[in-house]
Every structure is written in structure tokens, then in C-alpha cells.
Amino acid sequence: MMAAGGDLDLLIGTRWKKPPFIRRAWLRWLLILGTGAYLVAAVASVEVNWARVYEGLERGAAFVAAFGDPDFTSRWQDIRDGMLESVIMTIASTVAGILISIPIGLGAARNIAPLPVYLVCRGIIAISRALQEIIVAILLVAIFGFGPLAGFLTLSFATIGFLSKLLAEDIESMDRVQAEAIRATGASWLQWVNYGVQPQVMPRLVGLSMYRLDINFRESAILGLVGAGGIGATLNTAFDRYEFDTAAAILILIIGTVMALEYISGIIRAKVQ
Amino acid sequence: MAIISLPDGHRTWRRFTPRAQILRWFGYLIGVAVFVWCWNRISEATTWFFVWDAPRIAGDILTRATPPRWSYMEKLWWPIWDTINIATLGTIAALVMAVPVAFMAARNTTPQISVSPVVIRMIPPFLRPVLMTSTGQDSYTIGPIRPIALLIIVSTRSINSLIWALLLIAIIGPGVFAGIVAIAIRSIGFCAKLLYEAIEEIDHGQVEAVTATGGSRWQVMAYGIVPQIMPAFAGIAVFRWDINIRESTVLGLVGAGGIGLQLSSSLNVLAWPQVSLILLVILLAVVISEWVSAKVRGAII
Numbered sequence: 135m136m137a138a139g140g141d142l143d144l145l146i147g148t149r150w151k152k153p154p155f156i157r158r159a160w161l162r163w164l165l166i167l168g169t170g171a172y173l174v175a176a177v178a179s180v181e182v183n184w185a186r187v188y189e190g191l192e193r194g195a196a197f198v199a200a201f202g203d204p205d206f207t208s209r210w211q212d213i214r215d216g217m218l219e220s221v222i223m224t225i226a227s228t229v230a231g232i233l234i235s236i237p238i239g240l241g242a243a244r245n246i247a248p249l250p251v252y253l254v255c256r257g258i259i260a261i262s263r264a265l266q267e268i269i270v271a272i273l274l275v276a277i278f279g280f281g282p283l284a285g286f287l288t289l290s291f292a293t294i295g296f297l298s299k300l301l302a303e304d305i306e307s308m309d310r311v312q313a314e315a316i317r318a319t320g321a322s323w324l325q326w327v328n329y330g331v332q333p334q335v336m337p338r339l340v341g342l343s344m345y346r347l348d349i350n351f352r353e354s355a356i357l358g359l360v361g362a363g364g365i366g367a368t369l370n371t372a373f374d375r376y377e378f379d380t381a382a383a384i385l386i387l388i389i390g391t392v393m394a395l396e397y398i399s400g401i402i403r404a405k406v407q
Numbered sequence: 408m409a410i411i412s413l414p415d416g417h418r419t420w421r422r423f424t425p426r427a428q429i430l431r432w433f434g435y436l437i438g439v440a441v442f443v444w445c446w447n448r449i450s451e452a453t454t455w456f457f458v459w460d461a462p463r464i465a466g467d468i469l470t471r472a473t474p475p476r477w478s479y480m481e482k483l484w485w486p487i488w489d490t491i492n493i494a495t496l497g498t499i500a501a502l503v504m505a506v507p508v509a510f511m512a513a514r515n516t517t518p519q520i521s522v523s524p525v526v527i528r529m530i531p532p533f534l535r536p537v538l539m540t541s542t543g544q545d546s547y548t549i550g551p552i553r554p555i556a557l558l559i560i561v562s563t564r565s566i567n568s569l570i571w572a573l574l575l576i577a578i579i580g581p582g583v584f585a586g587i588v589a590i591a592i593r594s595i596g597f598c599a600k601l602l603y604e605a606i607e608e609i610d611h612g613q614v615e616a617v618t619a620t621g622g623s624r625w626q627v628m629a630y631g632i633v634p635q636i637m638p639a640f641a642g643i644a645v646f647r648w649d650i651n652i653r654e655s656t657v658l659g660l661v662g663a664g665g666i667g668l669q670l671s672s673s674l675n676v677l678a679w680p681q682v683s684l685i686l687l688v689i690l691l692a693v694v695i696s697e698w699v700s701a702k703v704r705g706a707i708i
Contacts, residue, residue, distance in 0.1 A: 369573070
């Protein structure tokens, strides 16, 4: 943005030009040319059957229209059971995930845990974060059979990676003075964690848990696609039968639940912080 | 925090008053009850025979899946290219759509009108934080378009890309194109949300400075606002690209192109050595994209 003192004389009298986002010219041109070449190659390799797309526009319009007139009634039994199963899986897996991720989060904080424990816990977090929910669900369905148990285990596993990592980062950036003060009173390790560490990270932990509850509900909506329970199976059937009004009803329920959860978690987070 | 008198006359410190303690225990009790009920429902829907058999099955799958069938790799190069394209083109399309949504959602850039307090009182309280953009002593402004932008953000964000893909396959047929559109729609909400938060946090002085030179509404945007949010924009783009690489690897499970198609067909014929190879490739792609995104974000910030 600003020119150095010597350059200023040169700049006086010349017209101001907007400084480029990337200052090094060769890097800027390399990036622009590279991006252009890639985009041409990428777009060229995508085969689009425009006739099929054009045909589909009608169905797309039917789907958008279905949002105006969703059909909750004709498959209400399936929708209700699916939503209930999704909610049950969400709650159970969030609770289990939080309970497991607290010790792992403590272990993954370098300022609390000894090195071997730290490495093991960081390893668990890395594995959990690298595997997507849906892939874990496929494997767990193959192992445990169809049903909500596989979904519950999948979501718990995913929650561990998410919460432990953020909790560990929060513990690592905590105020050492408070924790030191508790230790100076002669507290045991457990008392130290309970009175010196926990109050500092609790507000954020509550906020993150609420956020994860929200994510778990959204994820539970797709686990049914691979047979791991929840509303996804009902939704998949509705799409397969081109019953767009039922699908629209399910999507409206999902969006509504997510919005309600976000609203509630906003209130709770404002209270604890 | 409270000082409590013990029965023997001593005074001691407790973190909570007895009343607060009882309330907390009651809260825990309800929480445990809900969890146990949920667990029972899950347990009822589970065939426990299969679960007790699980270690054997898991061991069986593991022996079948190792070693991965490396020769299958030559059939994976093209799907990998497709997967990268789905993520990249999807991210670009999402950003193009997210920018106007973000500007409509940010309190300081959304089109707004001044209204009298009477109108404010007519708005239901839970809608006020959504609609109102600024409050002064006796002047209020509301942004009538803001709720629409926020609705776009929440509805695209709350539906997973796999569901978008299902929907688009039903509409425009299976293939890479459905995957790109699914990724694009799903990412709008995420990008727009982060971007509008960045717009709301800009330094107002710079905007005022450009306005003071007589800049038009568009000039103020181009010279006062855009340079301030450019680093955030680049960071969001790379961050979302990283997430989209992850998501596009599994889109094929429902038929939307990419390496997930191979995963799905290998699973259908129980070709476990191919499955393990594909999972390794996906894992590698995720790790590389995360590394690239971390590097680029480190360079920007």
C-alpha cells in the first residue's frame, strides 16, 4: 500500500493506481495463467448432457413448487419415525461424544499432558477428523449391521475429533496464572483441573457442544443413505419415487430444526459467556 | 461461590450455594434420564446378535481388505481428477453466488430504510435482531432484504451436500455436473456467513474516507470495503475448498461423480481390496488438501 520514503518522490504527480492483491508480479501472473489453464482443462473435461439438464428443469420447477405445498400427511408415519430416530441418535451421540472427548481433550493439551499421552490423544483426534462421517458409517454398518447403533457410533466418533481438538486448543491458550494459583493452594491434580482449568474453558465447551449438537443433527440426516438410521432413508425413498412434496416436507423439517437449534444455542451461548 | 456454615460451627468455602447445587443435580438427573431413554430406543432397534458378532466380522473384513489392490490405481486417476474438479469448480461457483448474498446480509451494506420507533414496536421481538440494522437515539433503520439473505444462508448450510446431490440427480441426472452444482449450493451459506461477518467487522473510517472524496456507492464498495475483506475472502475460499475436497470424495456414493462412484461400486461387489485402496486415496487427498489450505491461509494472514 505505502511506498517507502525514497519512492515517494517518484510517485508524486503520477496517477494513483489500486495496489494489486498479490504484490510480486511474476507470482501474480503465474497464478493467473495457471488458474486459467486449469479452469479451461477442468471445464472441458466435465461432460454435461444439456438435453438431460433441460428436461430436468421441469422437474426442478416441480420441486421448487413442492416447497410451496409440502406433503406432510401421506407418509407422516415414516417421517415421524425417521425424525425421532435422527433426534435420538443426535442427542445420544452428542452426550457420549462430549463425555469421551473431555479426557481426550485434556490429554491432547500439551501444557497439561505428558508427551506419550499427548501423542496418543492427538493421534485419535487426527484419525477421527480425517475420516468423513459417511465413510465411517459405511464401515460400521458393515460391521454392526443396519440400524441406529451404527449411526450413533459414527456421530460419537466424529464428535470426539471435533470437540477434543477445539477443547485442547482452548486449554493450551488458557490463563496459566489462575491454574497456578489453584496449584499453589496444594490442590491435587483432579482439584487443579476442576477448579483451575475447567472454569476457564467451560463457556467455550458449552458453546462448542451446542454447535456440535447442531452438526450432529445435520449429519444424522444423511446417515440413513447408507443404512445407519435416521431420516435419510425416508428422504432417499422420497427422491427415488420422485415424491418431491414429501421430500420438501422432510427438508423443511430439517431446516426448521436446525434453525431452532441455532436459535437456542445462541441464547445458551449468550448466557454462559 | 458461597461460604457455608457447617453443623459443627466451622465455616467453609463451596463453589455453589446449596440451592444452586440442588438445581445443578436436578439438571444432571434430567440429562441422564434423557440419555438413558435415547439409548434404550437405539438398543431396541439394534440386533444385538450382530453386535456380539462384530469383532469377528471386523477381523474378517480386515483380512479381506489387506493388502490393497494396487493395480486398481490406474482406474482411479480419472475419478480423482473429476473429484478435484467438482470441489474446485463448485467452490468458485459458490463464491460467485455467495458475494451478493453476503453483502445483502451484512448490517452495514444491506439496503436499508429509516423508520420511526412506532414501526419497530410492530415487529415481533424475535425478528428484531434479524431485521434491524442500526439503532440510534430516535432513528432506527431496518434492512428489508436481510431476512431473505439470512434464509438463503441457513437453508443452504443446513442441508448436507449429499442430500443436495440426491436432489440434483433426481432433477438433472447423475454425473459430475450434478456434483458441482450440489457442492456449489451447499457452500453458498458457509461462504456467505463468514464473509458477511467479515464485512460487518470492517474499519468504518476507510469507508468514510472514500465517501468523503465523493465516491459513488460502487466506488465506496470497490475502494473502501473490498480491499478490507479481500484477505478474509481468500481465506474463506481456501478453507471451503479444503472442506469441498472432503465432501466431493463421497458424493459418488449417490451417483454424483468422482472417486465415490468407484467406492460405491466396489462396496456393492464386496471388493474389499479395492475399497481399502480407495479409502487410502481419499485419506491422502484429505491430508494434502488440508496441508495446502493451511499453507495458503498461513501465507495470506
